[in-house]
Amino acid sequence: MTYIGQSVKRVEDKRFTTGKGKYTDDIKLVGMTHAHIVRSPYAHAKILSIDIDTALAHPGVVAIFTGKDIAAAGINGVPAGWQVNFKDGTTMKEPPHPLLVADRVKHVGDGIAVVIAEDDATARDAADLIEIEYEVLPAVTNPAEAIKPGAPQVHDSAPNNMCFDWELGNPKAEVDAAIAASHHVTRLDFINQRMAPNAIEPRSAIGHYDDSKDKYTLYTTSQNPHLTRLLMCAFVLGIPEHKVQVVAPDVGGGFGSKIFHYIEEALVIWASKQIGRPIKWTSDRSEAFLTDAHGRDHVTTAEMGFDKDGKITALRVNTVANLGAYISTFAPAVPTYLHGTLLQGLYTTPKIHVDVIAAFTHTNAVDAYRGAGRPEATYLLERLVDTAALEMGMDPAELRFKNFIPAFDGVTQPGYQTQVALQYDSGNYEPVLERGLEMVGYEQFRKDQAEARKNGKLLGIGFSTYIEACGIAPSAVVGALGARAGLYESAQVRVQPTGKVSVFTGSHSHGQGHETTFAQVVADRLGIAMEDIDIVHGDSDSVAFGMGTYGSRSLAVGGSAIVKSIDKVLEKGAKIAAHKLEAAEEDLEYAGGKWTVKGTDKSIGFGDIALTAYVPHDYPAGLEPGLDFSSFYDPTNFTYPFGCHIAIVEVDQDTGKVTLKRFIAVDDVGNVINPMIVDGQIHGGLAQGIGQALLEGVIYDENGQLVNGSYMDYAMPRADDLPSFEIDRKVTPCPHNPLGVKGAGEAGCIGSTPAVVNAVMDALAPFGVIKNLEMPLTPQRVWRAMHQ
């Protein structure tokens, strides 16, 4: 029986579709109290006084803590998980991010006090009784403004609001010279706007300190419970890690925003010990908009040089990245090692240089959001290529074919060394574009487009041929680049005496379907039924260790760790089988769930061997009982999925409204275990990428107020905003992991955004080459572009 390659229905969906999923907020502990956090209504203000007396006297209030209490307890702020140094080698500025602020608030939503009460409504009521006097100070929200002299300062310890500056690529002078010598240079100045991640389940955390065991338990909406435990114990609270259990039960989406260790997690753990009772905090949607780490927010200038034949000669990029008020866990890596390193794209560009400044502003923190850095890189590259094609009067598909890196399999041919530090593992880029052109019916489309233009209809086509780096990541490599954690994964495969299998993975599923995909891998490798396998994740007491799920790493890294443990199981099983079958191990083969002596009908099943391992009466001498193996897998390289996305849009000339008519995606994510789940990941990613192009975007006003912090104002993509996606794939296996898989979680989001924007620009081509249109491409913006 083979499961790999089958669209097996997701086993987790029974509980999700019948309302039986168990999320953090569903958990009720005996004696549990409820927390409400009082947050700053100002982007930048001095706290002059806080009066909690009335609130504390409110019936049902258990305790109130403020920033002063946190400071008095000597609690550190939440740390950054990645360090990037300034170009001159000095370390980045790392101002503290306190659990609660005592003196000066730095963004709307900054935590000031926590009210703990018998129930959530009482906590909320009492919060209104706290009186806080502020002295409001000027704020800065745009990163490019923040680094100018005279801008309001976020942290005294970070002059000019600079966290770090950074560069990568060929020497700047060489790139400058290559740009200067180019036949044509396309330049774009744009903002890659700020995005709110909008997981359907708001964040929640329950802290429980049990003094009878001196044990802490944290239930939290996390994509990586072990890392949260490590950061919280070792860096924030200074509590013993072995006394802390972190559980991330069912989690309703993350898109990056639940990777990070948040102040609320440490706060409920610390406060639980103070009051001797469990405490639950659950974010509401308004708080989620204000405090779930946002994504993107780059102010960028990008220039691409071409020779007269359309070959790319050089790429020069300048980005100012907004970090927000504090450094969130992985924030420094996003505009640097996840962005600058992707600027080779699929092209043979010989000279590349990127300059990045990371700036503090009086806004919510910005960190990894689906794609994290790679969408930013892809956006600028793909916009440049399509814009250059319009400017040079070349065909955008043709321009890409001219510049593609030739195919290489990474096995018989070496990987492709880029100008920006990475070595691509395997790639074959032309076929995805060829297939995309075929699916869209390119020649016919251009005829239809010309005809439509004659009738005053604005049709456009946009391309994006992207690459991304995922399956993160080799620990030594990321360590050298500033990561303060390894990026391996762990897996334990525990064969039970009856031959049933429990797999403990450090990956964490919050929508990705691990319980299905991982079980398919295990079932095939062991030749047993999927129903005999249970995938356990998200609990630090049962899973040895884990680095969690993000960066499309679960299958490539977590799945590979599982394979390693399975190999160990089979290796030991073979020893037992050889003993039972009275044969030499070399003479055995394992298939279909049993060991067979080659060339005979003598065999023994997996279940029998499992039972023997736990009832070792007739057993190989010197072999330990049991059949239970743990492994850690540290990848040797990133994986590099790639693909071609094509959008067709129509623009309403009267209103500027863009209608997405068709969307074609041909992705190559390496081997595919469950096509349905991969399709689902691609579909969701496309919706998010298209959402960025056309609908979404966090807006702060000049005072640092979040203007569109609700679903009345922040436009999420909905089913009726999207066409039925036309998707296909190619398969170029990953040469360096045992499953040959690359990762599919972010591809849709990385590739799609520029395709849509390029399509709109193509539709608007009768109005000249338009270059200054910012996302989201709202009707008003498009209308203005046509009528300027």
Next chain:
Amino acid sequence: MIPANFEYHRAGSVDEALSLLATHDGNAKVLSGGHSLIPALKLRLNQPAALVDIARIAALRYIRQDGNHIAIGAASTHKDIATSALLAQHLSMMPQAAGMIGDPQVRNVGTIGGSIAHADPAADWPGVLLAADAEIVLQSASGKRSLAAQDFFLGFFTTALAEGELVTEIRIPIPAAGTKSTYQKFSQPASRFAIVGCAAVVQVSNGTCSHVRVAFNGVSDSCFRDGNVEKALEGKAATAENIAAAAAQAAQGVSILSDHYAAEDYRTHLAQVFAKRALSAVAG
């Protein structure tokens, strides 16, 4: 998102609702579909002492012909209106507009009475009711009165409703045979409220337009009938040129809303575009 404490009363009849409102002396709010009120309570923008729930008063939920009027009970949901054959027959813009409100959940619960009492400038009913020459029936402990829609909508979230008064019915004159109506809407993509909503009613006989009604939602701080457009088409031949010329008059002389999604000039332009689309649909 937890509202402040309030008492909850479910009224079984209009009289009971009115007496509950009177007892609370201005400190109670009427709860109908709750689709505007509950969000306001959750955000604590509104903290009434009590809610009087009228949504289940059967006597407030009907759509029926009453002589030469169609009478709509205030607690009729948007869905009731969207699926009303009577309205589809006589004034198709009503079901059409209802079907454009929010999403199915909103339409299943939100009510026309709640919408007009709330008087959100971006809501769909106010302009439609202006164009329909609707009358709004109000009732309080001290009696009943009826106002023309024109006199009911007073401004930004402001109506002629007095304290303790309930919207009980919306009465719409059945238009003369041959009258066509339409509602054309440009939605805000997040809320799906109207950036511009244009309701148009025109009777075309022998190629000439009469009974021209054009009203807007979303454009100004209150719904309004656009007299300039109406005058420009009244008595004129129903031609594309006349429609275009009339539509070009739209949204003149009123204050225009402006926000990050649609600034004043763009919104004015949209009003003209949608006036043209609406008039083309009924007189083109």
